[in-house]
Amino acid sequence: MSSSTGAARLARAVSFLVALLVALGLSAVPAAAAGDTLTASGTSTTTASSPRTLSVLYRRDGAPRKNVRVALQRYSGGSWVHVRHVTTGSTGRAKTTVNPSVTTRYRFRTTTATSATMTVTVVPGSWAVAGSGSGHGVGMSQWGAYQMAREGRTTSDILRYYYQGATVSTTNNPWTSIDVQVLGRASDPATTTLSLTAGSWRILDANRARLATGTPARTITIARTSAGVTAKVVENGTVRQTISARRTLYLEWTGTDYWPGTAGTVKVAGAQGTYRHGRLRITAPGTRPNVVNQVVINDEYLYGLDEMPSLWGTSGYGGAAALQAQAVVARNYAVLAKTAGLKAACDCHVYDDTASQNFTGWRKEGGEAGATWRAAVDATRQDDASTVTVLRNASGGIAETPYFASSGRGGSYAGTTNNQDAFGTAPQSHLVHVSDPYTRRSSGNPSVSWTGRLTQAKARSIFGLGWVRSVKVTARYSSGQIKTVQAVSDKGVTRTRTKTAEGWRTTLGFRASWAHTVTAQK
Known part of the structure; x- marks a missing residue:
């Protein structure tokens, strides 16, 4: 028997077997191939304190599948791990909330279908600003x-x-x-x-x-x-x-x-x-x-x-x-x-x-x-x-x-500030930066250290970004007060803002613009 004749007979046998299985309701074709789909939505940016909703639509051959359990998974440590099950409703839809503390990838999965990956990007809810001093810093x-x-x-x-x-x-x-x-x-x-x-x-x-x-x-x-x-x-x-x-x-x-x-x-x-x-x-x-x-x-x-x-x-x-x-x-x-x-x-x-x-x-x-x-x-x-x-x-x-309550420090710098750096006015020879060790030695000074809070909403407003991922001071005046601040969005867009020292104090709403560190908070 020639090889072509044998192949033809094998093909007819397979076709007969498939037809028989279909007639018996035992399809040998995988469900995914038969039209199972999981359509997921939920890619978003949020803060750690704000839950986000993930949704899935389960269909077979275009028709919604109801009352079916679908697994939610997240990617962790190099593999996908189970989070929880959700059950589809009459429209084939299901949803659940997640509240990750770090940026996390999710997907929905059944034994027959897998959704596209959703990424929930987590940005800081605020930044803790460790500062010192009180007032504008001039004189x-x-x-x-x-x-x-x-x-x-x-x-x-x-x-x-x-x-x-x-x-x-x-x-x-x-x-x-x-x-x-x-x-x-x-x-x-x-x-x-x-x-x-x-x-x-x-x-x-x-x-x-x-x-x-x-x-x-x-x-x-x-x-x-x-x-x-x-x-x-x-x-x-x-x-x-x-x-x-x-x-x-x-x-x-x-x-x-x-x-x-x-x-x-x-x-x-x-x-x-x-x-x-x-x-x-x-x-x-x-x-x-x-x-x-x-x-x-x-x-x-x-x-x-x-x-x-x-x-x-x-x-x-x-x-x-x-x-x-x-x-x-x-x-x-x-x-x-x-x-x-x-x-x-x-x-x-x-x-x-x-x-x-x-x-x-x-x-x-x-x-x-x-x-x-x-x-x-x-x-x-x-x-x-x-x-x-x-x-x-x-x-x-x-x-x-001009005078003020207490000088402070920022980074490796400390002391009073030049009037032009604080107010943006023409320099005056007697209103210049001095190191001011006396303030640092003063006993009972309530402004030796303090902590301020920059909210995500305030950061978005200052820098004109949708979501802010990071904030850092990139330049200071000779006094140590903030001069330039850089922010990066969740999409990687970088913005910088430069202000007078007093401009930053007013914008941030802190008692002074001497800031040592800026630390992201959940």
């Missing part, structure tokens, strides 16, 4: 000044160290006033209430005509109208007098330079301080009433500045020279603000918070160790207060004297 570190004083350095030593190239000098003491806004700029309502603790008060118009008088039993409610500000005198809940709208009103009280007599303090609802000196000027430059405390710069204003703990100057702390240095730099700030004129937004020279200098008035002056702070201010005035201590820049003018 005098208050904690560093305190440590210098404790080590026996003088006020002049402190000022010359942190403002290198500036000259400690004097100027005539002009008994000039400064206008301090004492009503919060954004969070307060359309009205405010003024009250007095002792003595008497009076309301005057811009021409000093007396409009109303009262005692602590009566409060004054200020409101804004289209014509200006109005005042209602209230006693025991009853309005006793209404003052029609004026562009400007003044509140004066006894015990001040404006009105001798029993001393009292004024409270302004919504303000952070209480006020013993000067007078209040009330206007409406915007959509709400505006309250300004007019006080003399070189005593009344400085006495009420709450920028450094008064206790530092007491004998048990040894920081009197630091308080005096604080008084000098605060005076410089106030003099320059006065020279610049009134700000249109607040009808004031300075705000009462850290947007300018933190002013709480009598709350500071009359508070714990207030006499110590007053003595520090007075120590910077000479010759019966006719001259006062100031810092002068290289040109002989009143120097800009």
Whole structure:
């Protein structure tokens, strides 16, 4: 028999056997070949704390297979391992959730079919930023000044160290006033209430005509109208007098330079301080009433500045020279603000918070160790207060004297920063980086170390990426503060951002921009 004849007979035998098996419902053809398919979906990017859904559609010859168990597998250690079973529903579909801690590949499988691989890419939910320091980093570190004083350095030593190239000098003491806004700029309502603790008060118009008088039993409610500000005198809940709208009103009280007599303090609802000196000027430059405390710069204003703990100057702390240095730099700030004129937004020279200098008035002056702070201010005035201590820049003018709480370190660098690096402003010869070992030695400094958190959402916003896989600092300023940060997306796209040191502090929302390490967190 020829080989061709034998092959033909074998082919006929196989065909007969297949037909017989099909007739008996025992197909010899594998199910996958007969049309079994597993269509999977779920490739995605997520964080370790956010579960993701994986789905599968099981069909045979295009028809859904229902009530069938399908295995979910993940790839681990070089092989596929079982995770769990899912059961298809009436439409042939099944789904389940996974929550991997690292990027993981998954697939669905039966004895007859295998789905395509799905990859769940896991990115950090956040990054822990280990940092130090507090504030913008330019000029005098208050904690560093305190440590210098404790080590026996003088006020002049402190000022010359942190403002290198500036000259400690004097100027005539002009008994000039400064206008301090004492009503919060954004969070307060359309009205405010003024009250007095002792003595008497009076309301005057811009021409000093007396409009109303009262005692602590009566409060004054200020409101804004289209014509200006109005005042209602209230006693025991009853309005006793209404003052029609004026562009400007003044509140004066006894015990001040404006009105001798029993001393009292004024409270302004919504303000952070209480006020013993000067007078209040009330206007409406915007959509709400505006309250300004007019006080003399070189005593009344400085006495009420709450920028450094008064206790530092007491004998048990040894920081009197630091308080005096604080008084000098605060005076410089106030003099320059006065020279610049009134700000249109607040009808004031300075705000009462850290947007300018933190002013709480009598709350500071009359508070714990207030006499110590007053003595520090007075120590910077000479010759019966006719001259006062100031810092002068290289040109002989009143120097800009920014200050902040505590310097820090980043990488192998540490200390204060150049003004151009922090603010992006023109370089000033006395606002330069110094290494500042004093701050690092200061005892009790709460900003020696801290931990901030950069969320995945914030990172995506900063870098304009869909998902961020990694973040690292790639460049620093001479102070150690962050300059350039690089991020890489889950797709491998790299973005970098460069900002001023203060720009990074604002963007990240941390107390400072000295960052040692950035560590991914689940």
